[in-house]
Amino acid sequence: xxxxxxxxxxxxxxxxxxxxxxxxxxxxxxxxxxxxxxxxxxxxxxxxxxxxxxxxxxxxxxxxxxxxxxxxxxxxxxxxxxxxxxxxxxxxxxxxxxxxxxxxxxxxxxxxxxxxxxxxxxxxxxxxxxxxxxxxxxxxxxxxxxxxxxxxxxxxxxxxxxxxxxxxxxxxxxxxxxxxxxxxxxxxxxxxxxxxxxxxxxxxxxxxxxxxxxxxxxxxxxxxxxxxxxxxxxxxxxxxxxxxxxxxxxxxxxxxxxxxxxxxxxxxxxxxxxxxxxxxxxxxxxxxxxxxxxxxxxxxxxxxxxxxx
Amino acid sequence: xxxxxxxxxxxxxxxxxxxxxxxxxxxxxxxxxxxxxxxxxxxxxxxxxxxxxxxxxxxxxxxxxxxxxxxxxxxxxxxxxxxxxxxxxxxxxxxxxxxxxxxxxxxxxxxxxxxxxxxxxxxxxxxxxxxxxxxxxxxxxxxxxxxxxxxxxxxxxxxxxxxxxxxxxxxxxxxxxxxxxxxxxxxxxxxxxxxxxxxxxxxxxxxxxxxxxxxxxxxxxxxxxxxxxxxxxxxxxxxxxxxxxxxxxxxxxxxxxxxxxxxxxxxxxxxxxxxxxxxxxxxxx
Numbered sequence: 001x002x003x004x005x006x007x008x009x010x011x012x013x014x015x016x017x018x019x020x021x022x023x024x025x026x027x028x029x030x031x032x033x034x035x036x037x038x039x040x041x042x043x044x045x046x047x048x049x050x051x052x053x054x055x056x057x058x059x060x061x062x063x064x065x066x067x068x069x070x071x072x073x074x075x076x077x078x079x080x081x082x083x084x085x086x087x088x089x090x091x092x093x094x095x096x097x098x099x100x101x102x103x104x105x106x107x108x109x110x111x112x113x114x115x116x117x118x119x120x121x122x123x124x125x126x127x128x129x130x131x132x133x134x135x136x137x138x139x140x141x142x143x144x145x146x147x148x149x150x151x152x153x154x155x156x157x158x159x160x161x162x163x164x165x166x167x168x169x170x171x172x173x174x175x176x177x178x179x180x181x182x183x184x185x186x187x188x189x190x191x192x193x194x195x196x197x198x199x200x201x202x203x204x205x206x207x208x209x210x211x212x213x214x215x216x217x218x219x220x221x222x223x224x225x226x227x228x229x230x231x232x233x234x235x236x237x238x239x240x241x242x243x244x245x246x247x248x249x250x251x252x253x254x255x256x257x258x259x260x261x262x263x264x265x266x267x268x269x270x271x272x273x274x275x276x277x278x279x280x281x282x283x284x285x286x287x288x289x290x291x292x293x294x295x296x297x298x299x300x301x302x303x304x305x306x307x308x309x
Numbered sequence: 310x311x312x313x314x315x316x317x318x319x320x321x322x323x324x325x326x327x328x329x330x331x332x333x334x335x336x337x338x339x340x341x342x343x344x345x346x347x348x349x350x351x352x353x354x355x356x357x358x359x360x361x362x363x364x365x366x367x368x369x370x371x372x373x374x375x376x377x378x379x380x381x382x383x384x385x386x387x388x389x390x391x392x393x394x395x396x397x398x399x400x401x402x403x404x405x406x407x408x409x410x411x412x413x414x415x416x417x418x419x420x421x422x423x424x425x426x427x428x429x430x431x432x433x434x435x436x437x438x439x440x441x442x443x444x445x446x447x448x449x450x451x452x453x454x455x456x457x458x459x460x461x462x463x464x465x466x467x468x469x470x471x472x473x474x475x476x477x478x479x480x481x482x483x484x485x486x487x488x489x490x491x492x493x494x495x496x497x498x499x500x501x502x503x504x505x506x507x508x509x510x511x512x513x514x515x516x517x518x519x520x521x522x523x524x525x526x527x528x529x530x531x532x533x534x535x536x537x538x539x540x541x542x543x544x545x546x547x548x549x550x551x552x553x554x555x556x557x558x559x560x561x562x563x564x565x566x567x568x569x570x571x572x573x574x575x576x577x578x579x580x581x582x583x584x585x586x587x588x589x590x591x592x593x594x
Binding site: 047106136137161162163164165166167168169170172195196198200203204206207208209210211212213214215216217218219220221222223224225226227228229230232233234235239240241242243244245246247248249250251252253254255256257258262263265266268269270271272274275276278279280281282283285286287288289290291292293294295296297298299300301302303306 | 389508
């Protein structure tokens with residue numbers, strides 16, 4: 001067990017424990033961290049970065065003041081400040097003081113941001129950092145090339161999603177070259193504090209992004225439509241929305257916990273000549289399955305377009 | 310004076326007339342939450358062999374509905390709508406005079422309170438509460454509405470709420486809303502399973518192994534639903550927050566809109582609600 005710990009001084013302050021592997025991560029037993037001592041930096045302060053920050057703070061994985069965030073507009077950072085993070089407009093400064101750095105800017109902004117950091121006086125001290133990239137479509141090889149100016153840099157590519165904010169996130173991750181066991185322990189601790197995670201080969205990460213990264217938006221659309229249907233049939237909006245969301249949440253939990261096939265679960269709700277099968281027929285008539293597949297496909301292909309240039 | 314009014318919840322005996330999936334979900338949820346044990350659960354059905362799974366859990370099984378009604382304090386009516394007359398006949402056959410001061414809880418789609426009260430009018434001091442539950446009760450995330458009948462007491466409502474809240478959320482509603490809600494919360498899970506399967510199929514098409522695709526699809530749906538319930542934000546606003554300009558998600562959303570998914574989902578709710586009303590009219594006058 002000791003050989004997995006590359007930073008011995010952390011053994012004293014960080015409780016570690018073995019957890020029987022949940023069936024949402026790899027099969028081999030993996031040591032889990034219950035707290036993370038490293039300083040966490042966010043370059044970019046958008047919705048996803050906020051979701052990750054809120055998730056790890058809510059689960060008490062870190063103290064808010066371990067978090068440093070930078071953004072060009074200091075006004076945007078009020079929310080972070082209120083939650084206890086340290087804020088700055090200087091990307092390079094944040095990168096220097098953090099051990100683990102989330103790259104959370106829009107893809108087209110990253111090259112220039114890195115160039116500016118390279119030129120900064122802080123650049124010489126940016127060594128041995130673990131970079132966690134949440135940029136959609138951005139390949140590991142491209143990131144490694146871009147970050148090669150920083151000595152000892154390791155990259156893990158992540159595909160997270162915003163429900164991390166409520167502890168029900170869904171993230172895929174893919175380590176680059178030189179990523180250590182301890183790095184992966186940190187990544188898993190962060191991701192499992194906020195939901196489930198899976199290590200994946202890079203060639204399917206865009207597909208996962210279409211499914212779990214963009215998927216929430218598809219589900220919001222479906223929940224809104226269910227709510228509209230309820231209102232159409234006489235329910236009050238507030239109740240219709242609450243019931244639509246609760247119903248869908250319950251169904252998803254059934255899939256996750258019963259290990260039954262979705263088709264079988266559907267069969268169990270559809271009594272002969274009943275109300276549910278009548279409704280199902282409308283969904284099939286409306287080719288909903290095909291449209292949802294189209295959505296996942298189109299989204300994955302767009303990710304390839306964005307990152308593959 | 311009702312005899313079970315003086316009993317504590319833990320002392321109650323709960324019966325099920327009809328042992329199908331929904332009854333299993335309710336009984337399973339009650340036991341999982343530690344409210345009662347299977348030894349306090351009674352179920353009856355026409356064929357003993359279809360009650361085997363109940364028996365193996367420790368529930369008391371019968372082929373005689375009347376016996377279950379005699380023994381239990383609270384009895385769930387969980388047969389299919391068209392079976393109800395036959396089930397009632399079976400109850401009345403031997404036990405009509407022995408069944409008094411019971412609370413009947415109906416989970417039968419479409420059968421109105423008035424019709425149920427007519428059926429039980431000749432029973433001494435029996436009260437009815439009509440509910441529309443759903444199967445995710447089995448995993449503690451059910452969504453149920455209930456509507457108390459004329460004679461139902463505060464204690465009756467308290468018992469029903471205790472059961473339903475152990476299994477998810479519940480609301481009291483006027484009976485006029487039950488068909489619409491049944492379509493949404495009762496049938497909704499099936500619609501959601503279709504959507505999860507389609508998301509998983511999309512993932513598999515793009516190269517994700519099936520088990521991971523299904524798990525991610527389900528977790529994504531769970532997370533999104535939780536965001537709606539906990540963030541207090543409008544579904545449209547939440548959708549906007551995921552859709553970056555020119556990004557991957559808005560491209561996917563466009564595909565859903567092109568496919569008319571919203572309208573198809575509304576059609577499904579409309580159709581299920583209309584069917585529910587139709588079933589109610591057809592089976593019991």
